[in-house]
Amino acid sequence: MTDTAPANPGTAPRVLHTPFHSRTKVANKMERWEVWQGYNTAACYTDVELEYFAIRSNTGVFDLSPMVKYRIQGADAADYVDRLLTRNIRKLGTDRVAYVAICNDAGNVIDDGTLFRFADNEFRLCTQEHVLDWLLWSAEGFDVTVYDETADVAALAVQGPTSCQTLRRMGLDGLQELKPFGMAHYELEGIPLMVSRTGFTGDLGYELWLAPEHAETVWDRVFANTRQRTVRPIGSHALDLARIEAGFIAAGVDFVPAEQIVRNGRGRSPLELGLEWLVDFSKPVFNGRQALLQQRDKGPRYRLAKLSVEGNKPAEHAFIYCRGREVGTVTSAAWCPSAKSNFALASIKTPYGRERDPLKAEIYYMRELHWTRTMAKCEIVNEPVFNPPRRLQTPAPDA
Amino acid sequence: MKKYDAIVIGAGHNGLTNAAYLAKAGLDVLVVEKNPYIGGATVSRELHEGWKYSNCSYVCSLLRPEIARDLELPRHGLQVQPYGGGVTFCRNGDHFLYYEDHERLYREIARHSKRDANAYDRYGADVIKQTRLIRPFLLRTPPDPSSFKPRDLMELRHLAKAFMELGEEGLADTLRFWTMSIGDYLDGYFETDVVKAHLAGSGIIGTALGVYSPGTAYVLLHHYMGDVDGNVGAWGFARGGMGAIANALAASLQSYGGEIRCAAEVTQIMVRNGKTTGVALANGDEVQADIVVSNLDPKRTFLNIMAESDLPADVVRKARNFKIRGSSGKLNIALDGLPTFNGLENVDTSMIGEMHFSDSLAHMERAYDDWKDETWSKEPYLDMLIPTQYDPTMAPPGKHMMTVFVQYAPPTIDGRDWTDEDRDNFGKTVIDTIANYSPNFKELILHAEVRSPRELENEVGLTEGNIFMGELTFDQLLFNRPFPGYAQYRGPVKGMYMCSSGTHPGGGVMAAPGANAAREILRDLKHPNIVPGAYADD
Numbered sequence: 001m002t003d004t005a006p007a008n009p010g011t012a013p014r015v016l017h018t019p020f021h022s023r024t025k026v027a028n029k030m031e032r033w034e035v036w037q038g039y040n041t042a043a044c045y046t047d048v049e050l051e052y053f054a055i056r057s058n059t060g061v062f063d064l065s066p067m068v069k070y071r072i073q074g075a076d077a078a079d080y081v082d083r084l085l086t087r088n089i090r091k092l093g094t095d096r097v098a099y100v101a102i103c104n105d106a107g108n109v110i111d112d113g114t115l116f117r118f119a120d121n122e123f124r125l126c127t128q129e130h131v132l133d134w135l136l137w138s139a140e141g142f143d144v145t146v147y148d149e150t151a152d153v154a155a156l157a158v159q160g161p162t163s164c165q166t167l168r169r170m171g172l173d174g175l176q177e178l179k180p181f182g183m184a185h186y187e188l189e190g191i192p193l194m195v196s197r198t199g200f201t202g203d204l205g206y207e208l209w210l211a212p213e214h215a216e217t218v219w220d221r222v223f224a225n226t227r228q229r230t231v232r233p234i235g236s237h238a239l240d241l242a243r244i245e246a247g248f249i250a251a252g253v254d255f256v257p258a259e260q261i262v263r264n265g266r267g268r269s270p271l272e273l274g275l276e277w278l279v280d281f282s283k284p285v286f287n288g289r290q291a292l293l294q295q296r297d298k299g300p301r302y303r304l305a306k307l308s309v310e311g312n313k314p315a316e317h318a319f320i321y322c323r324g325r326e327v328g329t330v331t332s333a334a335w336c337p338s339a340k341s342n343f344a345l346a347s348i349k350t351p352y353g354r355e356r357d358p359l360k361a362e363i364y365y366m367r368e369l370h371w372t373r374t375m376a377k378c379e380i381v382n383e384p385v386f387n388p389p390r391r392l393q394t395p396a397p398d399a
Numbered sequence: 400m401k402k403y404d405a406i407v408i409g410a411g412h413n414g415l416t417n418a419a420y421l422a423k424a425g426l427d428v429l430v431v432e433k434n435p436y437i438g439g440a441t442v443s444r445e446l447h448e449g450w451k452y453s454n455c456s457y458v459c460s461l462l463r464p465e466i467a468r469d470l471e472l473p474r475h476g477l478q479v480q481p482y483g484g485g486v487t488f489c490r491n492g493d494h495f496l497y498y499e500d501h502e503r504l505y506r507e508i509a510r511h512s513k514r515d516a517n518a519y520d521r522y523g524a525d526v527i528k529q530t531r532l533i534r535p536f537l538l539r540t541p542p543d544p545s546s547f548k549p550r551d552l553m554e555l556r557h558l559a560k561a562f563m564e565l566g567e568e569g570l571a572d573t574l575r576f577w578t579m580s581i582g583d584y585l586d587g588y589f590e591t592d593v594v595k596a597h598l599a600g601s602g603i604i605g606t607a608l609g610v611y612s613p614g615t616a617y618v619l620l621h622h623y624m625g626d627v628d629g630n631v632g633a634w635g636f637a638r639g640g641m642g643a644i645a646n647a648l649a650a651s652l653q654s655y656g657g658e659i660r661c662a663a664e665v666t667q668i669m670v671r672n673g674k675t676t677g678v679a680l681a682n683g684d685e686v687q688a689d690i691v692v693s694n695l696d697p698k699r700t701f702l703n704i705m706a707e708s709d710l711p712a713d714v715v716r717k718a719r720n721f722k723i724r725g726s727s728g729k730l731n732i733a734l735d736g737l738p739t740f741n742g743l744e745n746v747d748t749s750m751i752g753e754m755h756f757s758d759s760l761a762h763m764e765r766a767y768d769d770w771k772d773e774t775w776s777k778e779p780y781l782d783m784l785i786p787t788q789y790d791p792t793m794a795p796p797g798k799h800m801m802t803v804f805v806q807y808a809p810p811t812i813d814g815r816d817w818t819d820e821d822r823d824n825f826g827k828t829v830i831d832t833i834a835n836y837s838p839n840f841k842e843l844i845l846h847a848e849v850r851s852p853r854e855l856e857n858e859v860g861l862t863e864g865n866i867f868m869g870e871l872t873f874d875q876l877l878f879n880r881p882f883p884g885y886a887q888y889r890g891p892v893k894g895m896y897m898c899s900s901g902t903h904p905g906g907g908v909m910a911a912p913g914a915n916a917a918r919e920i921l922r923d924l925k926h927p928n929i930v931p932g933a934y935a936d937d
Contacts, residue, residue: 010493010742012506038502106568130505130517148513259521262528264566 015040018065019154019215027233034236037130037150039066044235049337051238055159055201056338059166060234060242061222062157064207065215069153070125070135074144077121084138084287085115086270088280092117095183097196101270101278102131103288107295108258108267110134111251112275114198116183124149128251134259138287154215158222159205159234159242161388164396166231167195167206170221175206176395191217197396200239202246204390204397244343245336247306247384249273254304254331254345268347269295272302302328305353308385309333309342309361310377318361320346320378327352330361339385344378355380403429405690405920406678407898408665408704409860411439412462414694415648415659416913417898417920419470421690422657424917424926429686430657431678433664433860437649439694440859440866441908443642443793447846450800451793452731453640454848455859455866457784457802458482458752460625460634461907462644463538465931466914475650478638480789481627482752486743487597488836489758494742495593496751499633511591522588522598528569529576530624530631531936532561537624537904537911538933540919541878541886577873580608581615582760592759599763600755600782603806605866605906607724609767610760614872621871621905631936634752636786640793644908668693668700668895670709675894678704689894690920694913695860696868697721697881697901705892714891717882721901722870725810725852725863726770730803730829733846737785737799738837754783756832770807773814775825775851779832780806799843805829810852810863817853825851867906868899877903888916889923896920 016039018024024042032043041063045051054060072081082089085100092098094117102110113127125135135146158167168175171188178184178197186193191214199205210218223231243250251257255268269292270279279292295301305328309315314335320328328348336343344361346353353359359378364371390397407418410432422428436442440455459479467477485497495511498504508516542554562570576584581602585595601622602615609615627633637643649659664681668691677687693700701710701718740748757763757780766776782804787794794800805825812821826849834840852864861868869875878886881901888896898916900906918930 010510011496011746012498012503012510014503016506035502038506130513130520132514133518133521136514260524262524262531264564264569 016066018063019212020063020065020156020219022216023219024063024233032235036236037066037068041066042233042235044237045233048235048237048241051232051234052241052337054232054234055203055238055242057161058230058232059158059160059163060201060232060238062159062234062239064155064157065153065212066150067155068127068130068148069150070127070132070146071149072123072125072135072144072146073121074142075121076142076144077123080139080142080144081115081123081125082283083142083285084135086279086286086288086292088283089115094119097181097183097198099278100125101275102127102134103270103292104134104258105288105291106258106267107269107288107291108261109255109270109273109275110258112249116196129257131259152212154210154212154218156208156218156222157199157201157205158208159199159201159203161204161390161397161399162230163205165398166222169225178206178396179394180392188218188221193218200246200248201242202248202384202386202391203242203388204393241334241336244332244334244345245339245384245386247343247345249304249345250332254347268302269300271295271300272304272347274304274306300350302347303350303353305346305348305359306381306384307344307346307359307361307378308381309344309363311374312342313363313365313374313376314342315344315361315363315376315378318344318363320348321360321362321375322352322357325352327359336385341385342376343385346378353380400684400686402677402687403427404688405429405692406431406686406688407692407694408668408678409433409439409694409899410437410645410649410659410661411694411899412441412645412648412908412910413898413900413913414439414692415645415652416466416470416910417692417694417917418657419648419652419655420914420917420930421920422652422655423470424921424929428652428657429688430652430659431663431665431680431686432659432661433681434858435662437659437661438642438645440861441641441645443640446731446848447733449795449798450733450846451640451642452800452848453642453786453802454731454850455729455855456641456908457786457804458634459637459641459644459908460622460627460632461909462625463909463911463914463933464626464628465538465934466910469931470648470651471654472644472647472651475647475654477643477647479627479635480638481630481633481635482784482789483750485597485753485755486751487593487755487758488741489593492742493593495597496746497597498750508591508594511594512589515589515591515594518588525572526620526623527631528565529573529620532565532573533620533624533904534631534936535561535933536877537909538914538931540888540915541880541903543884543887544878545884576620577617578613579616580611580613581619582611582764584616584619585760592761596757596759596763597755599760600757600780603763603767603780604782604804605727606870607726607770607807607865608870608872610763612767617873617876618871621907625907625909636789638790638792640786640790641908648910665704668705670706670892670895673893675892690896691894692896692898692916692920693890694899696723696862696865696899697897698723698862699860700890700897700899700901709892711891714882714885717885721881722872722875723862723865723868723901724870725856725865726807727864727866728775728805728808728825728852729850729855730805730826731848732801732803732844733794734799734801734843735845736797736843737788738840738843740837748785749788752784754781756781756836766807770809773809774812775808775828776806777828779829781829781832783833803829803833808852808864817851822849822851822853825849868901869906871905876905880905888912888919
């Protein structure tokens with residue numbers, strides 16, 4: 001990638017291109033670009049709905065190279081990540097992936113991410129935000145090296161019911177046996193390729209990790225030999241719709257990364273984001289443990305509620321009320337096309353947001369310059385509104 | 400001779416602001432100014448035909464938008480335009496470019512250190528926390544902590560509440576921030592010399608302290624707490640130079656019926672029976688008024704134009720001990736064209752506002768060592784800008800004007816006063832410093848105005864040339880500015896007030912002291928308040 005070799009020595013590049021740029025540029029018929037961690041990435045290649053349904057019905061391919069990646073290795077690497085993260089990493093096998101939360105010492109989430117274990121003491125941590133400063137402060141006293149390998153690794157998400165079939169046709173034999181959150185190592189025409197059964201869509205799906213110089217070849221192979229338009233490049237808008245439908249949170253959207261917070265009290269702990277399952281209090285030491293223990297005993301200040309919202313108007317940024325009292329706000333919302341549900345994630349002050357609380361979302365929508373306000377009943381749902389069996393099935397189905 | 404309701408001494412931006420509010424409230428107001436022109440340190444003058452300089456202050460951020468709007472300064476000709484970014488040149492040929500765009504700034508810091516690029520987010524959030532604390536107090540009169548008046552108690556409560564809202568950690572951070580050095584502060588975030596050096600400049604500008612002197616972190620905050628159009632921390636140019644601010648204030652004042660008399664130096668604030676009666680001018684005239692407002696710094700006010708015998712001995716002592724030290728100089732340069740800069744051949748320099756030439760904190764600390772040795776810095780810290788890249792009104796087409804703030808320059812040289820030769824050598828040091836990074840700079844120079852602390856004192860009236868009219872250290876802030884017991888703009892003599900940068904909230908072209916003083920005067924006159932409060936930060 002270009003961030004290690006600036007065009008003008010001594011001058012940072014104006015915009016970065018991912019290793020797939022020569023291909024995404026051609027595919028991006030709408031020329032709708034947006035900047036993601038400095039990289040020009042497609043917001044939408046052709047049509048958001050078509051792209052969304054590629055994820056849910058066929059195969060959607062998303063260039064996630066700008067995802068921030070850190071390599072963590074050294075004699076103390078396992079001890080280090082175990083101290084850094086709230087999850088118990090000792091239970092994570094080699095070639096396995098874990099969804100993780102990074103907390104500061106106040107117990108607020110700096111970022112969420114995925115941890116890949118290559119060996120006993122070798123990991124990759126993928127995050128939405130840059131967190132190197134915190135990783136390095138946390139590394140003091142450990143025999144470990146941590147470095148940003150974002151530009152050294154190209155990544156492609158291949159997601160959807162036919163994703164396994166697509167990749168097998170490409171030559172990834174036996175991929176159907178890979179379990180969710182498993183990693184497999186392939187060689188494709190001499191190109192080393194790591195495949196993980198992970199994703200941000202809540203569907204069957206995989207992510208391919210490779211050296212940037214092979215990016216174009218791999219892109220071409222993914223799209224070769226496929227029936228026309230059953231494999232589609234997808235932009236960030238379609239992906240975002242899929243992730244809301246799956247009930248996944250996003251940094252900077254559903255919580256403010258702790259290190260960027262200005263206003264006192266705006267941080268959120270894992271317990272306040274529905275991520276208590278990521279916190280293993282049986283570990284004697286980890287970043288944020290004391291604060292989180294205190295919060296567990298006292299009770300969290302907020303809860304992240306999954307809401308099924310009455311009607312069909314997305315409750316974007318809506319206030320949430322309980323018996324006339326304002327108790328929270330919606331952080332993500334969408335009409336979910338597969339679940340046929342009007343779904344929202346909301347941060348709600350405790351004790352509100354209990355299952356029987358009569359919550360209402362105050363939704364404003366404009367039609368032809370005319371604003372309408374509606375108070376929509378909200379029902380708390382505990383399961384994701386869309387959670388197809390294929391997501392977790394092994395062997396993975398063909399469609 | 401006509402008796403006025405109020406006389407304001409000094410037509411700097413605070414004097415004009417104060418007078419404008421008094422006039423707007425219906426008072427008969429006269430501003431007297433010693434120079435034949437208005438503006439004080441907020442002035443644009445043509446010293447070389449066709450070129451206008453911002454002779455002293457040169458960029459605008461602190462000017463309170465509440466005041467600019469309320470006094471209709473835009474209608475009176477004021478236009479402030481933000482400028483982007485900056486650069487610090489390194490001695491090894493590299494540089495650090497500061498971009499307004501967050502992503503691009505990340506990449507540029509990452510070019511030096513990825514860790515620093517990430518730490519900048521934490522730094523930015525922590526500094527913004529501090530600006531959010533202080534900004535609401537800029538247009539408020541500091542409470543008197545020893546008073547039990549309901550108003551002071553309310554204000555103290557307000558202050559305490561703002562502090563408590565920061566939370567435990569925020570409270571601790573605030574105390575640290577207000578007392579520590581900018582060097583120590585930046586060391587807590589960054590590892591790269593040039594990144595720290597670039598950011599540290601704001602901590603020493605106008606201050607006779609080094610980057611590792613306690614108190615300089617607050618000075619940085621003072622440079623970050625302004626805004627251009629709500630963009631906190633941004634700086635801009637006043638179209639036509641900083642004099643445009645004074646001119647707009649003067650026009651506003653005159654629209655309310657106020658008068659300005661130039662070339663009218665005050666020699667004495669007249670006091671009879673513990674009350675002011677007016678001012679005596681250098682030409683022998685006396686002008687009567689029950690209210691006299693001094694926009695001079697506290698030393699000049701109490702030790703030069705008031706009789707010590709009219710003052711409580713305590714005030715004389717506090718004025719003598721007031722910390723106001725010369726630390727800076729200024730060059731204004733007329734250029735025959737736009738200079739080129741090493742390493743920036745492919746960079747659009749109109750993206751770059753400020754240019755600096757000190758690439759490490761050690762480098763800057765050594766510049767301060769020279770100040771302590773009573774000489775100007777041999778490798779000075781420079782804050783240099785070329786406003787004519789944005790502003791077509793200050794130089795002929797194709798020509799440019801450069802403004803160079805220089806630090807450090809001591810008030811005296813080896814125990815004696817500055818000489819013309821010192822001043823010229825000081826100017827040469829600065830020009831040579833820039834020329835090290837700009838190959839064609841020297842040959843483009845058509846004219847240069849060089850101002851050492853001596854010129855700043857004699858021409859502008861800033862004691863020792865201190866641009867803030869008193870050091871911005873914690874011992875001289877809030878209810879201790881200028882000194883304890885006198886922070887509410889009232890002097891020790893009935894009818895006498897202070898409105899200069901020597902009062903809360905301090906220096907910079909802010910206009911807040913002038914407005915706050917007007918509020919207090921109107922209060923004493925039992926006139927309804929017309930001075931606006933601060934916009935709420937979200």
